[in-house]
Amino acid sequence: MESTVKTVAVIGCGARGCGTYARIMKGSFSDRFRVVALCDVKPELLERYGEIHEVPEADRFTDETVFFEKKRADLLLVCTQDADHTRMIIKGLSLGYDILAEKPLTSSRKDCRALLAAQKKYGGKVLVCHVLRYAPAFRKVAELLDAGEIGKLAAIEATEQVWYPHQAHSFVRGNWRNSKETSPMIIAKCCHDLDLLQYYAGSRCRSISSVGDLSWFKPENAPAGAADRCTECPHIDTCPYSAKRIYIDRWKNYPDSWFSYIIAFERPLTEEALEKAIQDGPYGRCVYHCDNDVVDHQMTTMTFENGVKATLTMTAFTANGGRIMSFYGSLGEIVLNEDENTVKLMKFGEEPQVWKISELVTSGSGHGGGDYGLVAELADMVDGKAPARTSLAASIESHLMAICAEESRLAGGKLKKVH
Numbered sequence: 001m002e003s004t005v006k007t008v009a010v011i012g013c014g015a016r017g018c019g020t021y022a023r024i025m026k027g028s029f030s031d032r033f034r035v036v037a038l039c040d041v042k043p044e045l046l047e048r049y050g051e052i053h054e055v056p057e058a059d060r061f062t063d064e065t066v067f068f069e070k071k072r073a074d075l076l077l078v079c080t081q082d083a084d085h086t087r088m089i090i091k092g093l094s095l096g097y098d099i100l101a102e103k104p105l106t107s108s109r110k111d112c113r114a115l116l117a118a119q120k121k122y123g124g125k126v127l128v129c130h131v132l133r134y135a136p137a138f139r140k141v142a143e144l145l146d147a148g149e150i151g152k153l154a155a156i157e158a159t160e161q162v163w164y165p166h167q168a169h170s171f172v173r174g175n176w177r178n179s180k181e182t183s184p185m186i187i188a189k190c191c192h193d194l195d196l197l198q199y200y201a202g203s204r205c206r207s208i209s210s211v212g213d214l215s216w217f218k219p220e221n222a223p224a225g226a227a228d229r230c231t232e233c234p235h236i237d238t239c240p241y242s243a244k245r246i247y248i249d250r251w252k253n254y255p256d257s258w259f260s261y262i263i264a265f266e267r268p269l270t271e272e273a274l275e276k277a278i279q280d281g282p283y284g285r286c287v288y289h290c291d292n293d294v295v296d297h298q299m300t301t302m303t304f305e306n307g308v309k310a311t312l313t314m315t316a317f318t319a320n321g322g323r324i325m326s327f328y329g330s331l332g333e334i335v336l337n338e339d340e341n342t343v344k345l346m347k348f349g350e351e352p353q354v355w356k357i358s359e360l361v362t363s364g365s366g367h368g369g370g371d372y373g374l375v376a377e378l379a380d381m382v383d384g385k386a387p388a389r390t391s392l393a394a395s396i397e398s399h400l401m402a403i404c405a406e407e408s409r410l411a412g413g414k415l416k417k418v419h
Protein backbone atom coordinates (compact mmCIF):
# COMPACT_ATOMS: atom_id res chain seq x y z
CA MET A 1 0.00 0.00 0.00
CA GLU A 2 1.24 3.49 -0.84
CA SER A 3 2.60 5.36 2.18
CA THR A 4 0.58 8.40 3.26
CA VAL A 5 3.69 10.07 4.68
CA LYS A 6 4.79 12.95 2.47
CA THR A 7 8.49 13.66 2.33
CA VAL A 8 9.35 17.33 2.72
CA ALA A 9 12.28 19.48 1.58
CA VAL A 10 12.67 22.91 3.18
CA ILE A 11 14.49 25.86 1.65
CA GLY A 12 14.82 28.69 4.18
CA CYS A 13 15.12 27.06 7.61
CA GLY A 14 14.35 30.16 9.67
CA ALA A 15 11.42 31.22 11.84
CA ARG A 16 8.76 30.07 9.37
CA GLY A 17 10.34 27.11 7.53
CA CYS A 18 11.71 25.11 10.45
CA GLY A 19 10.64 27.23 13.44
CA THR A 20 6.97 26.91 12.45
CA TYR A 21 5.90 24.48 9.70
CA ALA A 22 8.53 21.72 10.10
CA ARG A 23 8.12 21.94 13.89
CA ILE A 24 4.33 21.49 13.64
CA MET A 25 4.79 18.65 11.13
CA LYS A 26 7.10 16.75 13.45
CA GLY A 27 5.23 17.62 16.64
CA SER A 28 1.65 16.96 15.52
CA PHE A 29 1.59 15.34 12.08
CA SER A 30 4.51 12.92 11.95
CA ASP A 31 2.12 10.37 10.41
CA ARG A 32 1.64 12.71 7.41
CA PHE A 33 5.04 14.42 6.91
CA ARG A 34 8.74 13.65 7.21
CA VAL A 35 11.41 16.28 6.61
CA VAL A 36 14.17 14.72 4.46
CA ALA A 37 16.18 17.63 3.00
CA LEU A 38 17.15 21.11 4.21
CA CYS A 39 18.69 24.12 2.49
CA ASP A 40 19.79 27.33 4.20
CA VAL A 41 22.75 29.64 3.77
CA LYS A 42 23.32 29.45 7.55
CA PRO A 43 25.15 26.20 8.47
CA GLU A 44 24.18 26.58 12.14
CA LEU A 45 20.50 26.26 11.19
CA LEU A 46 21.22 23.17 9.08
CA GLU A 47 22.98 21.61 12.04
CA ARG A 48 20.22 22.45 14.52
CA TYR A 49 17.30 21.35 12.35
CA GLY A 50 19.23 18.54 10.66
CA GLU A 51 19.61 16.92 14.08
CA ILE A 52 16.00 17.55 15.11
CA HIS A 53 14.61 16.00 11.91
CA GLU A 54 17.37 13.40 11.54
CA VAL A 55 18.31 14.62 8.08
CA PRO A 56 21.65 13.09 7.00
CA GLU A 57 24.46 15.57 6.33
CA ALA A 58 24.39 14.63 2.63
CA ASP A 59 20.86 16.06 2.44
CA ARG A 60 21.69 19.41 4.06
CA PHE A 61 22.61 22.15 1.60
CA THR A 62 24.00 25.67 1.91
CA ASP A 63 23.88 26.31 -1.84
CA GLU A 64 20.49 26.57 -3.53
CA THR A 65 22.02 25.62 -6.91
CA VAL A 66 23.09 22.24 -5.55
CA PHE A 67 19.80 21.83 -3.65
CA PHE A 68 17.86 22.44 -6.88
CA GLU A 69 19.93 19.96 -8.93
CA LYS A 70 17.13 17.44 -8.50
CA LYS A 71 13.81 16.81 -6.78
CA ARG A 72 14.46 15.64 -3.23
CA ALA A 73 10.99 15.11 -1.74
CA ASP A 74 7.25 15.12 -2.49
CA LEU A 75 6.70 18.59 -1.12
CA LEU A 76 8.89 21.71 -1.13
CA LEU A 77 8.56 24.41 1.51
CA VAL A 78 9.78 27.77 0.18
CA CYS A 79 10.39 29.85 3.31
CA THR A 80 13.25 32.14 2.34
CA GLN A 81 12.93 35.92 2.23
CA ASP A 82 10.39 37.72 0.08
CA ALA A 83 12.60 38.49 -2.93
CA ASP A 84 13.56 34.80 -3.35
CA HIS A 85 10.09 33.29 -3.49
CA THR A 86 9.17 33.63 -7.18
CA ARG A 87 12.53 32.28 -8.38
CA MET A 88 12.45 29.30 -6.03
CA ILE A 89 8.78 28.44 -6.66
CA ILE A 90 9.33 28.38 -10.42
CA LYS A 91 12.47 26.27 -10.00
CA GLY A 92 10.61 23.89 -7.69
CA LEU A 93 7.67 23.56 -10.08
CA SER A 94 10.05 22.80 -12.96
CA LEU A 95 11.47 19.88 -10.91
CA GLY A 96 7.97 18.49 -10.34
CA TYR A 97 7.44 19.50 -6.70
CA ASP A 98 4.15 20.42 -5.05
CA ILE A 99 4.93 23.54 -3.06
CA LEU A 100 3.98 25.31 0.14
CA ALA A 101 5.19 28.88 -0.38
CA GLU A 102 5.55 31.67 2.13
CA LYS A 103 3.91 34.97 1.37
CA PRO A 104 4.40 37.41 -0.18
CA LEU A 105 5.04 35.68 -3.48
CA THR A 106 6.27 38.83 -5.18
CA SER A 107 5.86 42.60 -5.45
CA SER A 108 5.50 42.66 -9.23
CA ARG A 109 2.71 42.04 -11.73
CA LYS A 110 5.21 40.44 -14.12
CA ASP A 111 6.11 37.78 -11.51
CA CYS A 112 2.42 37.09 -10.87
CA ARG A 113 2.02 36.24 -14.55
CA ALA A 114 5.24 34.17 -14.54
CA LEU A 115 4.07 32.15 -11.51
CA LEU A 116 0.70 31.33 -13.07
CA ALA A 117 2.39 30.42 -16.36
CA ALA A 118 4.89 28.13 -14.59
CA GLN A 119 2.12 26.34 -12.76
CA LYS A 120 0.22 25.86 -16.02
CA LYS A 121 3.35 24.53 -17.72
CA TYR A 122 4.58 22.16 -14.99
CA GLY A 123 1.30 21.32 -13.26
CA GLY A 124 2.39 21.12 -9.60
CA LYS A 125 0.20 22.41 -6.79
CA VAL A 126 1.18 25.66 -5.04
CA LEU A 127 -0.35 26.56 -1.70
CA VAL A 128 0.39 29.94 -0.21
CA CYS A 129 0.81 30.59 3.52
CA HIS A 130 -2.10 32.97 3.94
CA VAL A 131 -2.50 31.24 7.26
CA LEU A 132 -5.31 33.37 8.63
CA ARG A 133 -7.75 31.61 6.32
CA TYR A 134 -7.07 28.50 8.41
CA ALA A 135 -7.47 30.27 11.77
CA PRO A 136 -10.70 29.31 13.58
CA ALA A 137 -11.87 32.89 14.35
CA PHE A 138 -11.51 34.01 10.74
CA ARG A 139 -13.22 30.82 9.58
CA LYS A 140 -16.07 31.48 11.98
CA VAL A 141 -16.69 34.80 10.25
CA ALA A 142 -16.70 33.08 6.85
CA GLU A 143 -19.26 30.57 8.13
CA LEU A 144 -21.52 33.34 9.49
CA LEU A 145 -21.32 35.26 6.21
CA ASP A 146 -21.95 32.13 4.13
CA ALA A 147 -24.95 31.24 6.30
CA GLY A 148 -26.46 34.66 5.53
CA GLU A 149 -26.52 35.66 9.20
CA ILE A 150 -26.13 39.37 8.40
CA GLY A 151 -28.01 39.36 5.10
CA LYS A 152 -26.37 41.01 2.11
CA LEU A 153 -22.83 42.16 2.87
CA ALA A 154 -22.37 45.84 2.00
CA ALA A 155 -19.03 46.82 3.50
CA ILE A 156 -16.04 45.68 5.57
CA GLU A 157 -13.88 47.88 7.77
CA ALA A 158 -10.53 46.37 8.78
CA THR A 159 -7.79 47.60 11.09
CA GLU A 160 -4.38 45.95 11.18
CA GLN A 161 -2.83 46.94 14.51
CA VAL A 162 0.82 46.29 13.82
CA TRP A 163 1.81 47.24 17.40
CA TYR A 164 4.69 49.60 18.18
CA PRO A 165 7.37 46.98 19.16
CA HIS A 166 6.48 44.80 16.17
CA GLN A 167 6.88 47.77 13.85
CA ALA A 168 10.25 48.58 15.41
CA HIS A 169 11.41 44.96 15.22
CA SER A 170 10.31 43.95 11.71
CA PHE A 171 9.71 47.15 9.78
CA VAL A 172 12.29 49.60 11.17
CA ARG A 173 15.27 47.51 12.33
CA GLY A 174 14.51 44.13 10.80
CA ASN A 175 14.04 42.12 7.63
CA TRP A 176 11.11 44.09 6.19
CA ARG A 177 12.39 47.62 6.81
CA ASN A 178 13.40 48.57 3.30
CA SER A 179 11.13 48.07 0.30
CA LYS A 180 14.09 47.96 -2.09
CA GLU A 181 15.36 44.81 -0.35
CA THR A 182 12.02 43.17 0.44
CA SER A 183 8.45 44.30 -0.14
CA PRO A 184 6.40 47.42 0.52
CA MET A 185 4.44 47.27 3.80
CA ILE A 186 1.07 46.76 2.10
CA ILE A 187 2.49 43.57 0.58
CA ALA A 188 4.69 42.36 3.44
CA LYS A 189 2.26 42.96 6.29
CA CYS A 190 -1.15 43.49 4.75
CA CYS A 191 -1.29 40.70 2.16
CA HIS A 192 -3.11 38.61 4.80
CA ASP A 193 -5.72 41.36 5.23
CA LEU A 194 -6.20 41.85 1.51
CA ASP A 195 -6.47 38.09 1.04
CA LEU A 196 -9.17 37.92 3.71
CA LEU A 197 -11.03 40.93 2.32
CA GLN A 198 -11.36 39.49 -1.18
CA TYR A 199 -12.28 36.11 0.31
CA TYR A 200 -15.01 37.61 2.51
CA ALA A 201 -16.23 39.97 -0.23
CA GLY A 202 -16.62 36.91 -2.44
CA SER A 203 -15.53 38.78 -5.53
CA ARG A 204 -12.53 40.14 -7.37
CA CYS A 205 -11.47 43.66 -6.44
CA ARG A 206 -12.20 46.28 -9.12
CA SER A 207 -10.47 49.45 -7.89
CA ILE A 208 -8.27 50.71 -5.09
CA SER A 209 -7.08 53.97 -3.63
CA SER A 210 -4.41 54.13 -0.95
CA VAL A 211 -2.51 56.75 1.05
CA GLY A 212 0.27 56.33 3.61
CA ASP A 213 3.70 57.49 4.70
CA LEU A 214 6.72 56.85 6.82
CA SER A 215 5.86 59.58 9.32
CA TRP A 216 7.82 58.81 12.48
CA PHE A 217 10.89 56.54 12.26
CA LYS A 218 13.34 59.03 10.76
CA PRO A 219 16.21 61.16 12.10
CA GLU A 220 14.30 64.41 12.66
CA ASN A 221 12.07 62.68 15.24
CA ALA A 222 14.90 61.34 17.43
CA PRO A 223 14.81 62.67 20.99
CA ALA A 224 17.54 65.19 21.87
CA GLY A 225 20.92 63.56 22.39
CA ALA A 226 19.85 60.15 21.01
CA ALA A 227 22.76 57.87 20.06
CA ASP A 228 22.90 55.60 17.01
CA ARG A 229 22.71 52.51 19.23
CA CYS A 230 20.42 51.99 22.23
CA THR A 231 23.21 50.70 24.47
CA GLU A 232 24.95 54.08 24.17
CA CYS A 233 21.79 56.19 24.38
CA PRO A 234 20.66 58.31 27.37
CA HIS A 235 17.05 57.32 26.54
CA ILE A 236 17.65 53.57 26.87
CA ASP A 237 15.26 53.18 29.83
CA THR A 238 12.57 55.64 28.72
CA CYS A 239 12.21 55.40 24.92
CA PRO A 240 9.32 52.99 24.12
CA TYR A 241 11.30 51.71 21.13
CA SER A 242 14.49 51.05 23.15
CA ALA A 243 16.01 47.69 22.18
CA LYS A 244 16.70 46.99 25.86
CA ARG A 245 13.04 47.48 26.73
CA ILE A 246 11.73 45.45 23.76
CA TYR A 247 14.21 42.54 23.80
CA ILE A 248 15.41 42.24 27.42
CA ASP A 249 12.96 43.89 29.84
CA ARG A 250 9.91 42.58 27.99
CA TRP A 251 11.37 39.05 27.71
CA LYS A 252 11.94 39.01 31.49
CA ASN A 253 8.23 39.73 32.06
CA TYR A 254 6.98 37.58 29.18
CA PRO A 255 9.47 34.74 28.55
CA ASP A 256 7.57 33.75 25.37
CA SER A 257 8.11 37.18 23.80
CA TRP A 258 8.99 36.10 20.25
CA PHE A 259 11.03 39.16 19.31
CA SER A 260 13.85 38.09 21.61
CA TYR A 261 14.16 34.62 20.06
CA ILE A 262 14.68 36.14 16.62
CA ILE A 263 17.67 38.29 17.60
CA ALA A 264 19.77 35.68 19.43
CA PHE A 265 20.58 32.14 18.36
CA GLU A 266 21.48 30.61 21.77
CA ARG A 267 19.05 28.11 23.29
CA PRO A 268 18.05 28.29 26.04
CA LEU A 269 18.03 32.03 25.54
CA THR A 270 20.09 34.05 28.04
CA GLU A 271 20.18 37.69 29.05
CA GLU A 272 23.85 37.72 28.11
CA ALA A 273 23.05 36.63 24.54
CA LEU A 274 20.39 39.32 24.23
CA GLU A 275 22.75 41.98 25.60
CA LYS A 276 25.34 40.99 23.00
CA ALA A 277 22.74 41.05 20.22
CA ILE A 278 21.61 44.58 21.01
CA GLN A 279 25.19 45.73 21.60
CA ASP A 280 26.49 44.59 18.20
CA GLY A 281 23.61 43.51 15.96
CA PRO A 282 21.07 45.26 13.73
CA TYR A 283 18.34 45.05 16.37
CA GLY A 284 20.25 47.39 18.69
CA ARG A 285 20.07 50.30 16.26
CA CYS A 286 18.20 53.48 17.15
CA VAL A 287 14.80 53.39 15.41
CA TYR A 288 15.37 56.96 14.25
CA HIS A 289 18.68 56.12 12.59
CA CYS A 290 18.02 52.99 10.50
CA ASP A 291 17.99 52.46 6.73
CA ASN A 292 14.21 51.96 6.72
CA ASP A 293 11.77 53.31 4.16
CA VAL A 294 8.54 51.32 4.60
CA VAL A 295 5.45 53.21 5.75
CA ASP A 296 4.26 53.25 9.35
CA HIS A 297 0.61 53.90 8.52
CA GLN A 298 -1.46 53.36 5.40
CA MET A 299 -5.16 53.61 4.58
CA THR A 300 -6.63 51.71 1.64
CA THR A 301 -10.13 51.86 0.14
CA MET A 302 -11.44 49.10 -2.12
CA THR A 303 -14.46 48.45 -4.34
CA PHE A 304 -15.17 44.84 -5.34
CA GLU A 305 -16.78 43.78 -8.61
CA ASN A 306 -19.95 42.70 -6.76
CA GLY A 307 -20.32 46.15 -5.19
CA VAL A 308 -18.96 45.32 -1.70
CA LYS A 309 -16.72 48.09 -0.34
CA ALA A 310 -13.84 47.73 2.12
CA THR A 311 -11.36 49.88 3.98
CA LEU A 312 -8.11 48.76 5.56
CA THR A 313 -6.15 50.85 8.06
CA MET A 314 -2.66 49.60 8.84
CA THR A 315 -0.90 51.41 11.65
CA ALA A 316 2.27 50.93 13.68
CA PHE A 317 0.94 53.15 16.42
CA THR A 318 -1.15 50.83 18.53
CA ALA A 319 -0.74 49.82 22.16
CA ASN A 320 -1.70 46.23 21.31
CA GLY A 321 -1.46 43.99 18.28
CA GLY A 322 -4.15 42.08 16.40
CA ARG A 323 -6.77 42.64 13.78
CA ILE A 324 -10.20 44.22 14.12
CA MET A 325 -12.71 43.60 11.32
CA SER A 326 -16.31 44.84 11.13
CA PHE A 327 -18.75 43.41 8.59
CA TYR A 328 -21.83 45.46 7.76
CA GLY A 329 -24.79 43.62 6.23
CA SER A 330 -28.44 44.35 5.44
CA LEU A 331 -29.63 42.32 8.46
CA GLY A 332 -26.81 42.66 10.96
CA GLU A 333 -23.21 43.23 11.85
CA ILE A 334 -20.23 41.01 12.75
CA VAL A 335 -17.18 42.30 14.63
CA LEU A 336 -14.02 40.20 14.94
CA ASN A 337 -11.71 41.79 17.51
CA GLU A 338 -8.48 39.91 18.27
CA ASP A 339 -7.58 42.48 20.91
CA GLU A 340 -10.78 41.80 22.83
CA ASN A 341 -10.64 38.07 22.01
CA THR A 342 -14.15 38.06 20.53
CA VAL A 343 -16.25 37.37 17.45
CA LYS A 344 -19.59 39.10 17.91
CA LEU A 345 -22.70 38.59 15.78
CA MET A 346 -25.34 41.34 16.12
CA LYS A 347 -28.42 40.51 14.09
CA PHE A 348 -30.70 43.53 13.98
CA GLY A 349 -33.45 43.31 16.59
CA GLU A 350 -31.91 40.26 18.32
CA GLU A 351 -29.63 39.65 21.29
CA PRO A 352 -25.92 39.60 20.26
CA GLN A 353 -24.06 36.28 20.17
CA VAL A 354 -20.42 36.29 21.27
CA TRP A 355 -17.67 33.67 20.78
CA LYS A 356 -14.33 33.89 22.59
CA ILE A 357 -11.54 33.51 20.03
CA SER A 358 -9.38 31.61 22.54
CA GLU A 359 -12.16 29.04 22.87
CA LEU A 360 -12.54 28.68 19.10
CA VAL A 361 -8.80 27.89 18.81
CA THR A 362 -8.43 24.30 19.94
CA SER A 363 -4.91 23.59 18.61
CA GLY A 364 -1.80 25.68 18.04
CA SER A 365 -1.20 29.33 18.77
CA GLY A 366 0.69 31.01 15.88
CA HIS A 367 -1.57 33.32 13.86
CA GLY A 368 -4.61 32.43 15.97
CA GLY A 369 -4.21 28.73 15.22
CA GLY A 370 -3.76 29.42 11.49
CA ASP A 371 -0.23 27.99 11.28
CA TYR A 372 -1.43 24.71 12.78
CA GLY A 373 -4.65 24.77 10.71
CA LEU A 374 -2.71 25.12 7.48
CA VAL A 375 -0.43 22.15 8.24
CA ALA A 376 -3.43 20.12 9.39
CA GLU A 377 -5.06 20.50 5.95
CA LEU A 378 -1.91 20.57 3.86
CA ALA A 379 -1.55 16.91 2.96
CA ASP A 380 -5.22 16.63 1.97
CA MET A 381 -5.04 19.83 -0.07
CA VAL A 382 -1.99 18.55 -1.92
CA ASP A 383 -3.77 15.24 -2.59
CA GLY A 384 -6.90 17.05 -3.81
CA LYS A 385 -8.98 15.60 -0.93
CA ALA A 386 -9.64 19.06 0.57
CA PRO A 387 -10.29 22.36 -1.21
CA ALA A 388 -7.09 24.34 -1.73
CA ARG A 389 -8.15 27.43 0.23
CA THR A 390 -5.04 29.43 -0.54
CA SER A 391 -4.26 28.26 -4.04
CA LEU A 392 -1.84 30.15 -6.24
CA ALA A 393 -4.68 31.68 -8.28
CA ALA A 394 -6.56 32.92 -5.18
CA SER A 395 -3.37 34.29 -3.69
CA ILE A 396 -2.30 36.07 -6.85
CA GLU A 397 -5.57 37.97 -6.66
CA SER A 398 -4.70 39.56 -3.31
CA HIS A 399 -1.12 40.21 -4.45
CA LEU A 400 -2.51 42.18 -7.41
CA MET A 401 -4.60 44.16 -4.92
CA ALA A 402 -1.52 44.92 -2.82
CA ILE A 403 0.56 45.87 -5.85
CA CYS A 404 -2.26 48.14 -7.04
CA ALA A 405 -2.56 49.75 -3.58
CA GLU A 406 1.15 50.54 -3.56
CA GLU A 407 0.91 51.99 -7.08
CA SER A 408 -1.94 54.20 -5.83
CA ARG A 409 -0.02 55.27 -2.71
CA LEU A 410 2.99 56.26 -4.80
CA ALA A 411 0.62 58.24 -7.05
CA GLY A 412 -0.73 60.19 -4.05
CA GLY A 413 -3.87 58.09 -3.58
CA LYS A 414 -5.03 58.05 -7.20
CA LEU A 415 -7.83 55.56 -7.88
CA LYS A 416 -6.37 52.55 -9.74
CA LYS A 417 -7.94 49.57 -11.47
CA VAL A 418 -6.69 46.20 -10.14
CA HIS A 419 -6.97 44.28 -13.42
Ligand SMILES: NC(=O)c1ccc[n+]([C@@H]2O[C@H](COP(=O)([O-])OP(=O)(O)OC[C@H]3O[C@@H](n4cnc5c(N)ncnc54)[C@H](O)[C@@H]3O)[C@@H](O)[C@H]2O)c1
Pocket (backbone or CB within 6 Å): 011, 012, 013, 014, 015, 016, 017, 039, 040, 041, 042, 045, 062, 063, 064, 079, 080, 081, 082, 084, 102, 103, 104, 129, 130, 131, 175, 188, 367
Ligand atom coordinates in the same frame (compact mmCIF):
# COMPACT_ATOMS: atom_id res chain seq x y z
N1 LIG B 1 2.67 33.53 6.70
C1 LIG B 1 2.96 34.43 7.60
O1 LIG B 1 2.12 34.87 8.35
C2 LIG B 1 4.36 34.93 7.73
C3 LIG B 1 4.82 35.45 8.93
C4 LIG B 1 6.13 35.89 9.01
C5 LIG B 1 6.93 35.83 7.89
N2 LIG B 1 6.45 35.36 6.72
C6 LIG B 1 7.29 35.28 5.51
O2 LIG B 1 8.06 34.10 5.60
C7 LIG B 1 9.32 34.28 4.95
C8 LIG B 1 10.43 33.85 5.90
O3 LIG B 1 10.36 34.64 7.07
P1 LIG B 1 11.13 34.20 8.38
O4 LIG B 1 10.61 35.05 9.47
O5 LIG B 1 11.12 32.73 8.52
O6 LIG B 1 12.59 34.70 8.01
P2 LIG B 1 13.97 34.08 8.50
O7 LIG B 1 15.00 35.11 8.17
O8 LIG B 1 13.87 33.59 9.90
O9 LIG B 1 14.15 32.81 7.54
C9 LIG B 1 14.56 32.88 6.22
C10 LIG B 1 15.71 31.92 6.04
O10 LIG B 1 16.08 31.86 4.67
C11 LIG B 1 17.49 31.66 4.62
N3 LIG B 1 17.95 32.00 3.29
C12 LIG B 1 18.16 33.23 2.75
N4 LIG B 1 18.58 33.12 1.47
C13 LIG B 1 18.65 31.81 1.18
C14 LIG B 1 19.02 31.06 0.03
N5 LIG B 1 19.40 31.66 -1.09
N6 LIG B 1 18.98 29.72 0.11
C15 LIG B 1 18.60 29.11 1.25
N7 LIG B 1 18.24 29.75 2.38
C16 LIG B 1 18.27 31.09 2.35
C17 LIG B 1 18.00 32.56 5.72
O11 LIG B 1 19.30 32.21 6.12
C18 LIG B 1 16.97 32.33 6.81
O12 LIG B 1 17.35 31.30 7.70
C19 LIG B 1 9.38 35.74 4.55
O13 LIG B 1 9.14 35.89 3.19
C20 LIG B 1 8.27 36.39 5.36
O14 LIG B 1 7.68 37.50 4.72
C21 LIG B 1 5.19 34.90 6.63
